[in-house]
Amino acid sequence: MSGLKKIRTRISSVKNTEQITQAMKMVAAARLRKAQERILNLRPYAENILSVMADVALSCNISHPLLKKKEKLEKVLLVVLTSDKGLCGGFNNNICRFAENFYHSHKEYELDFFFIGKKAKSYFQFRGILPVDEMFQLDKEISYPLAGKVAHQLMENFSEGKYDGIYFIYNNFQSAISQKVVKEIFLPVDLSAAPLQRQKSFSKDLIFEIPPLELLENLIEKHFTVQVYRCMCESVAAEYGARMSAMENATKNAQDIISRLTLTFNKMRQSSITTELIEVSSGAEAMKNI
Amino acid sequence: MKLTIVTPEKIVLDSTSVKELLIPGIKGEIGILPGHAPLVSTLGSGVLKYCLSNEEKGFQEIAVSWGYCEVQADTVVVLAESAETKKELDKDKVGKALEDILKKLQDPYLSPEEMRTLQQEERKQRTFLRLLK
Incomplete structure (x- = not known):
């Protein structure tokens, strides 16, 4: 009988786990929808700002320290975006491994790290790498002003000549079930990515309310902020996507285990009933002969 | 004249037809009518007013702050840091x-x-x- 009881407790515990993973999946799905919307709303702004910036820079032939590529890269800041919490499949692991590979294969640079999210911090702490700066609770506090603060700080470091390049490593949100780890160079800004079809229609006798150089400076700052905000959004959306699919798998596994356990449970119960029946009937048979 | 107003967090107007527009520029208000010469400017903090083309008169108002506007051959693009209508406040x-x-x-x-x-x-x-x- 003890075997039966054990199985029964096991089934109820797996059922509890299933409920929890199911709930987590629902929560992740709801948040994912919001995060996805955020990316969609941001896209037109980001595209417009890039094309306005390219228009101004190219039509006036201005160069700016933030646009110029340094000939020799020496100090590079690596911004790594992960989540604060686990239970989201390979999301954090992939990114940390990618960053570590980058670190080992680019020994010629002097690399500094900036971690956004607790998971990257603990991963690299274990390997004896400490960040110059860190930030947590991205998924709760994500907002444009927050991105502005981070961007401002990074840009100041860059302008002061502390770094020759600022790279971001983050999970690019592709769909609810797939994310891709990408590395992007955020500073210096690369203008060649801007859409070119508008340049022809761009008028030469444009009226500038403020001097073009000043305008361009502002635009670059805004562009950079938007980029930072975008990759924060992508990372958060990708995290929810990863968590959703991880939790879905967990729920499915729990259901599998439950059905297997129920089967064993029923078999055991059946066999014990059969044994009892045999005992009763053989007892009755023995009584007849007396 | 088509007006587009976008912020990082939302799209306020997407190619909406307007017949008159008042933008709070950094150096004072800029009035824009159809056929305005190409212009690029930064925005201050202020109230942006526009009049829809299918309405007789009466301006719609939006509080914008810190952004850019670009006027190009009958299209106006406003990129604002934030844009709120009366209802949202x-x-x-x-x-x-x-x-x-x-x-x-x-x-x-x-x-x-x-x-x-x-x-x-x-x-x-x-x-x-x-x-x-």
């Missing part, structure tokens, strides 16, 4: 936010950087109040 909340900022501005140990952000924020909240009146 709450008078009590705005009043309270303004009070908070003014209190913070009393602090004599503010760095010039912090001072500037707070002043920007103050102007933004004052614009909201103006819109709500």
Whole structure:
């Protein structure tokens, strides 16, 4: 009988786990929808700002320290975006491994790290790498002003000549079930990515309310902020996507285990009933002969 | 004339037909009618007004702050840091936010950087109040 009881407790515990993973999946799905919307709303702004910036820079032939590529890269800041919490499949692991590979294969640079999210911090702490700066609770506090603060700080470091390049490593949100780890160079800004079809229609006798150089400076700052905000959004959306699919798998596994356990449970119960029946009937048979 | 207003967090107007537009430029208000010469400017904190082409008169108002506008052959693109309509604002909340900022501005140990952000924020909240009146 003890075997039966054990199985029964096991089934109820797996059922509890299933409920929890199911709930987590629902929560992740709801948040994912919001995060996805955020990316969609941001896209037109980001595209417009890039094309306005390219228009101004190219039509006036201005160069700016933030646009110029340094000939020799020496100090590079690596911004790594992960989540604060686990239970989201390979999301954090992939990114940390990618960053570590980058670190080992680019020994010629002097690399500094900036971690956004607790998971990257603990991963690299274990390997004896400490960040110059860190930030947590991205998924709760994500907002444009927050991105502005981070961007401002990074840009100041860059302008002061502390770094020759600022790279971001983050999970690019592709769909609810797939994310891709990408590395992007955020500073210096690369203008060649801007859409070119508008340049022809761009008028030469444009009226500038403020001097073009000043305008361009502002635009670059805004562009950079938007980029930072975008990759924060992508990372958060990708995290929810990863968590959703991880939790879905967990729920499915729990259901599998439950059905297997129920089967064993029923078999055991059946066999014990059969044994009892045999005992009763053989007892009755023995009584007849007396 | 097609007007597009976008912020990082939402799309306010997407290629909407307007017949008149008043933009709070950094050096004063800019009035734009169809056929305006190409123009690029930064925006201050202020109330942007536009008149839809299918309406006789009466301006729609949006409080914008810190952004850019680009006027190109009958299209106007406004990129604003924030854009709020009257409906989205709450008078009590705005009043309270303004009070908070003014209190913070009393602090004599503010760095010039912090001072500037707070002043920007103050102007933004004052614009909201103006819109709500």
